[in-house]
Amino acid sequence: MTDRIRDYLRARRDLGLDEGPVMVLDLDVVRDNFSKFARALPDTRVFYAVKANPAPEVLRLLAELGSCFDTASVAEMEMVLATGATAERISYGNTIKKRRDIVRALRLGVRLFAVDCEVEADKILAATAEAGVETADVQVFCRILCDGAGADWPLSRKFGCEPEMAVNVLEHAHRLGLQAYGVSFHVGSQQANTEAWDGALASASEIFRECALRGIGLSMVNLGGGFPTKYLKQVPGVETYGDSIFRALTKHFGNRIPETIIEPGRGMVGNAGVIEAEVVLVSKKSEAEDEVRWVYLDIGKFGGLAETMDESIRYAIRTDHDEDRMAPCVVAGPTCDSVDVLYEKNPYPLPVSLSIGDKVLIEGTGAYTTTYSAVAFNGFPPLEQIVI
């Protein structure tokens, strides 16, 4: 929470514009986060994960600061290009791409692509022909699987292949005439363990070695994202991650440290945003004394808080009554959908004096909220975002 956000929200209430929930994002925090990443990993290029929050103001600021951009779709590339940033600063980080989207990306000037299997490299080759792009200008990195232990929003096996297979994928790309450029991995989103990069870097250096034996010189390691934002639990600072990653790079690559990339999303914008929501109802299910209260907000899983799925992310919820006695509550959203419950297995302590019409602030909501909103579930509009 920043003074600027607080002032904005106060003015919004004073003007009676506080009808529905809103996420307010402070660009000063994003600027600060960017410098922290730059300082913590001075030789690493930052590719902001656009999917975390593609607000034009955020992209424009990061473009000015010299950031590069990790994109998941052609639409995201177009948003980046609209800031004036050039296509050399964009990577197509999605391992799942339609050929026609690769063609579009190539035509926009994008030359850096993620793959995790041979057929995806074949698709890129076909697309270069269609787009009339020189094959050797296209850089391909192979994503490897990573166990994601220690992450609050763990990754499945959806992206990446086993490290042993990556060597063949890169060799295949090389034979097709593409530039076999490097290796990427993702240690799991909201990764609290600063040592999580070590194991993946061991695999990466193994792949570098094996490719070298096959005559392929890899250049780059994409360290992915995973850098956490502070929710309820304290998390280590970016410097700690920087130190730990640098140590692991030295350990596994010695004095031949490759070019590196990071892809922070949550770590770049998470703590820059705060949602203001309203208490719609406080009730009980029976007249028993000890029954847990149900607190219903005007925002829920379908209005932007999708990451409360399985109660994985536990946001800090602040109220004007936080000095009062606290008691555990089930916290739920406003839709007629019974899965739209934020915290039930682990009830959330909220002030006993919290009542209908009160505002609550949900902190650390700058990432993965606005774009997760449903278009119109139950007739509710998507989460409004204000960038200041």
Added chain:
Amino acid sequence: MTDRIRDYLRARRDLGLDEGPVMVLDLDVVRDNFSKFARALPDTRVFYAVKANPAPEVLRLLAELGSCFDTASVAEMEMVLATGATAERISYGNTIKKRRDIVRALRLGVRLFAVDCEVEADKILAATAEAGVETADVQVFCRILCDGAGADWPLSRKFGCEPEMAVNVLEHAHRLGLQAYGVSFHVGSQQANTEAWDGALASASEIFRECALRGIGLSMVNLGGGFPTKYLKQVPGVETYGDSIFRALTKHFGNRIPETIIEPGRGMVGNAGVIEAEVVLVSKKSEAEDEVRWVYLDIGKFGGLAETMDESIRYAIRTDHDEDRMAPCVVAGPTCDSVDVLYEKNPYPLPVSLSIGDKVLIEGTGAYTTTYSAVAFNGFPPLEQIVI
């Protein structure tokens, strides 16, 4: 799947308009479903659950057929009124309502409201004063908890109160001068057990009796939704539900059967819609022979298939190769989000010949798909809907 949908999809492909996923919904199926409900429960008023699919064409058809409408928000009421249906045909079925939304609903002419606690009745009273509406004209029904056993998309305790508490809630509403009108419950969405209504009707009749002792004559039982649509598993027909509900009504209310309401959503539109999607990638994570293939579609959890959460709903996926040998696959969506996986714990059998660029049909997707779509997650547009 109907011939009309098949023809539409063929024409769409022939015209090269098949760029992204689409859901095509056949109104003839909706018309047919409506008559089945009307025949199976001839003395019951149908309140279509608008949230299942609020397409204007669907609402217009149901309005013409004489349906009433269960709405979750003022926006949904406005969509219903736009068809020309009058406000007497609308219920405000959401137990979580802002006072100012109740005021708006009253001003639109809506008079039927769900509650599950005393403070919600207080809110309605305050709203009648603000809207200048006669308190005695407002009908209130109390939702009770129901265990939801047997449902594929079970309900939490989010909506409703214990039956014992409902009597006090209704008495409270009565004392406020509102019409204590009846009881509602929901047996759980996609409810396969036709006997599920029996227990809830036992509770309802108990509440009727208890209220009568306190001098309050209730009139209505809202039997809710829960009527299934056919996914992979066969489900009983609507007639079976009708018979079973009628038996339970007679058992618990004898010859004083109350006015009844049903709120089908999924049962009204689910089987009317089919999604056509495209295979973006088929790959493996390692070179092991027996490894399960990963099939990535251009639609996933954030593009409309949110109900695959915890793999609860298992859609029928058809391909042009269904005569070929089948082998289990993990099925995933196109976004850079590792939770965007449809079936992984229980892999889905798909033809071994299925390959990149092939179309797949996902049946029974007329309900709870388009409106669940994220606004723009990863830059992907929300699911397109065509109503024919």
